[in-house]
Amino acid sequence: MSSRTSSPDFPPLYAERPEWSDVVPIPQNDEDANPIAPIFYTPEYKDATDYFRGIVKTGEKSKRVLELTESIIRLNPAHYSAWQYRYQTLLSTSSSLSDELTLMDTYATEFLKTYQVWHHRRLLLTLLHQPPSSPSPSSPTPTTTTSPTHTPTTTPPLPLQAELTFITSALRTDAKNYHTWAYRQWVLSHFSRPELWSGEISFVESMLDEDVRNNSAWHHRFFVVFASGVREGDEDREEVRRRELAYTKEKIALAPNNGSAWNYLRGILTHTHTPFATQADFVLPYTLPYPSPSQTEPLDKDVDVKMTDEDKDTDKDEKNSSPENTVVDLENPRPEAGADLPSPLAIEFMADIYEERGGKEDVLSAVELWKSLRDEHDTIRKNYWEFRINDALHPSR
């Protein structure tokens, strides 16, 4: 990368630099009588793009073009022609792609929301880690218009693991950035190396420890555990299902109104063809006010909702109950003290259990729950609950 001598904040205009005097700048040709949304460019942007058009016209691909395209990208990271020309110039000049990737580290955090930043990174990483054999036909291929036989001249690429570390740090700036997550999913699935996948679960858990409502992290977990296939060490799918259910329910206990965790619970059950009814004991306490001394439970009279963990009965023959009185029932963790209950998401889930069972009485029980959502607990969706009621009582399909 060429070094900048002047202050990076206020470099001189290209028009003022003797070393650029051989380039004929080309102004934008937008001379219509009524252009739509013309931009009153800053002098810096107009200058840089005039010289860029001049360079494109002559087809020059040299080190100084890297400086010019960097200037433009800093002023407008969505300038996809500058990105593309820069990429081609990197290849033509046999520049170090590793150095470019390092430069991109700062761009990615500055311009997180720009597609081009991530696309460029993808092209670089693809070239840096090209497997000796041909890549899989379904994977995205770079828009290589110049010679693809680029050989990096300097430092060898960092291991791909470093890319995941970089993404993790970018997520610290914006934990739900859509492009950043999509890029992580691409790195994992495109290169698909066991060592890359191995740390993903603990990575997701650290993200969810930060913010249990980060749906991007929940989605990523589903991608890693279920959607991307079965990897070594995870072949026991029954064990995987048990692990995921336990984890999710623990998180629901922590925040009973977290839609992300409930959606994940639904996702596990649907993906593994497990009836929702298997979760009835877990869900029930979340459908009731908390604390409520007079509460009775229609499904399991042995369980007292307001009991603390210490009070909990030990006679249940669940495999996870502990011999000691003090250990939490992992299968059915209770709402944390002070939780905002009942949770509309739990009521919805319970109604789905009833509807799934399908008996006439069950449907009526579901209808009662939907009515409570419609009239009291989730009135913003009153039309939706009304639809569910009508749909269950008068099925048209």
Add this chain to the structure above:
Amino acid sequence: MAEDPNFTLNKASHASHCLRCLRGLPGSFAEADTSRVAIGFYCLGALDILGLLSQKVNESVRQGYIDWIYNQQTASPLGTGFRPSPYSSVSTSASDSQQDDHLFDRPNLIMTYTALLSLAILRDDLTRVDRKGLVNLVRHSQQDDGSFSAFPGKGEADLRIVYTAFAICHMLDDWSSVNIDKAISFIRTCRTYEGGYGEVPFSEAQGGPTYCALASLHLLPAEYSSSATLSVKERRSTVRWLAQNQAKDGGFRGRTEKVADACYSFWCGASLRILGAANEVDEASNADFLNRCQFRTGGIAKTPNEVPDPYHTYLSLAALAMYPPKTENLTWSLPRLDPLLNATEETARWARDHLRISAIS
């Protein structure tokens, strides 16, 4: 709510916001270089929904806009379409154009879709559109996995671009250039466990791509309806996810557990309408949220007290056109919207009638 004096759609000031943007953007909007045609569509589309286009923009300026849009029509060996603006053109005159230009000054499917709708909004007769070139452009933009990239050849591809390709084919009434089965299978791979769709395979369910997926499937010719229709279970979970995205403040969010943003009133609202579940939207609280997103000097912002922009202004108005609040206040009355093409029904009809290939041959 109807009695609240603050519950008023400030049509004239939203029109002013769009007119200001059409006339020019400040230098801090340099990023608009690569999307000026789309920004034009949001401004013109908002004026169209407001019913103020011919009143606020005189005929010669409207003609000027039409000419400018046609000046963005760009031919390339891989098809003809519209570019976002002349920002990458190195031709100093119309006759001076090199083959090399095409690499950087290229037609783009997203811009092509918004340019065609803008021309329809301006009631241009569309005779200057290179239809055969459009068909070619769509053909060369489809990728091996069935998706489409914004430009011909290999490149970034996602559901947004599938949608724009499909909308173009639908308006042309010509699907000959598309491998439809592959495209449907790509759309399906973007579906997630939540019931929505991500922008690319494996990515998180989000309101925008969900709209693009559902609208694409419904734009297809009737003979594909069996392979394009969601199963009963799929439809259920998608409707549930969309309904769950209406937040307590009345607006819609784009992803689970995020805050509402005005644009998702359109993306999620139109998705529900496409699925025949429009009744499930609470239109009163949705309108109340959008009412609060109105900026005092015009335009609509993504959330209350934010700065407005043409994108959120247009999509909020489009959402309100689909989900008008029940009120005596007539400012909220807007023309009906076509949820599949994202234009007023009249504009959508104009586009279909004038663009279909059979209209000229």
